[in-house]
Amino acid sequence: MQRLLSALASALTLALLPLPAPAAERKPNVIFILADDLGWGDLGCYGNTVLRTPNLDRLAREGTLFTQFYVCGSVCSPSRCAFFTGQYPARHKIHGHYATPEQNTARGMSQFLDPQVPNVARLLKSAGYATAHIGKWHLGSNSGGPEPGAYGFDFVGTGERGGAGVLREEPYFRAKSTALFVDEALKFMDANRDKPFYLQLWTLVPHATLNPTPEQLEPFERLSNPNIPHKSARTIFYASVADLDREVGRLLDGLQQRGLAENTAVFFSSDNGPEEIAIQNAGHSGVGSPGPFRGRKRSLYEGGVRVPFLVRLPGKVPAGRVEDSAVVAGADFLPTVCKLAGVPVPAAHKLDGEDVSDVLAGRSRPRSGPLMWEWRFNVAGPALNRSPQLAIRDGDWKLLMNPDRSRVELFDIPRDPMQVNSLADKHPEVVARLSDKVLAWKKELPEGPIDPGAGKNDYPWPGKSAPPAATPSAKGKKKGK
DSSP states (O other), rough: OHHHHHHHHHHHHHHHSOOOOGGGSSSOOOEEESSOOOOSSSSSSOSSSOOOOHHHHHHHHEHHHHHHHEEESHHHHHHHHHHHHHHHHGGGGGOSSOOOHHHHHHEEESSSTTTOOOOHHHHHHTTTEEEEEOOOOOOSSSGGGOOOGGGGGSEEBBBTEEETTETTTTHHHHHHHHHOOOHHHHHEOOOOOOOSSEEEEETTTTSSSOOOOOOHHGGGGEEEEEESOOOOOOHHHHHHHHHHHHHHHHHHHHHHHTTTTEEEEEEEESSSSSSOOOOOOTTGGGGOOOOSOOOOOOOSSSHBBBBEEEETTTTTTTTTEEEOOOEEEEEGGHHHHHHHTTTTOOTTSOOOOOOHHHHTTTOOOOOSEEEEEOSSOOOSSSSGGGSSSSSEEEEEEEEETTTSSOEEEEEEEEOOOTOOOTTTTTTTHHHHHHHHHHHHHEEEEEEEOOOOTTTTOOOOOTTTTOOOOHHHHHHHHTTTT
8 A cells, every 4th residue: 555655646746747848949868877897798688698687678679789889997987087078087197996095196196086177067067957966976086085066066966975864884775776876866857857957877786895685686596506505696796787777777767757758868888897706895796797708897808898888869869779880988978968968068178089979870980089098007817807008999900018018919809809819910010000009199198106017917827936835844833833
């Protein structure tokens, strides 16, 4: 009875709200859903055969799925910066994730993204959009920088540290966070039905540490051994992603119920590839899938920077399309959304991304320029995933190398997406051209410290650099015997 009364109350509330203006009279609304550490292969529409994601699969059917979409950083803060500003994160001294002020300084990083840098929220707000950020931020407030409201948002909801009366320390906070974020998103839409809106909903899952509720775990109990007291990594991870999918479905249904779906562009992506299980707090999130690709989070190989990208805008973005050819990137988000909204980007704001609204509309074309990455730190996990420090994707070619020109690797990505057959020796002219480009770009970036192991894939081979095995006598001495 209580559920029935609640449903009736919600229906009555929607009925009393004013209808939005006809779509032809309004600029499109924009919703950007960004998952955290979700891999290219973690969704059913991207080939996962165990985990069902019906709502995100529905978004793919009703819009376009991109198979060659790249974020511009292999961890969270850099990739978020590129989405938000249309620029490579290293230009803002965002080389890794924002941590404590001391850690940021030690890594040669800024403490936060400068609020004065043009960003998608402020640009759309200047054109009459209502703007909101809900969920994870990680562009500096955790290290003492400005809160998201300083960047042009009219409404800031609950974030990774809690908020709005919700404490992060509450049981199952992360497990229930996506539902909370969707609740806040629906309320924001109700309050702004008379104007176009831009909404960032950046989830906390499936980033570790995950702690699904018993109800979320139940459908995936079959993936755990009943004779072992703890749940398997797959049970925990799949339960978390399934809840994310369920809540995305609730958001899509809410758009439909409010008569907003036809004039709302919905974008869905992830900030980087799946976590590496070797990271101490990764645990169960280390079973996330990079699909067929080499590399995971932190790596510049495909699995670290190639992620899901779904876009739906009825009547403008083709439904049921799988775009295999076009190479699209996180830095393209700002110029593309501004184009859709009819908002000019300031001429002084040097973009690294490009407007791909024509690609969203159905045109498949090459990029106007290359994509480039750098990673100055160690890459966790197996040696096979430890990429060089620099990478460039230009046309079909992807070159990886260190600044000292060591470890030069060249791959024809459409023909070798797993990056197992380097063609550097066979195409020296391509190596020369791309290495010149990426090294020239490297010189434009701020100087900073580089980890000793960055760009290396050394392995402690037995008899060379591996430590000697402890002898029984040595073990006895350690125990004081």
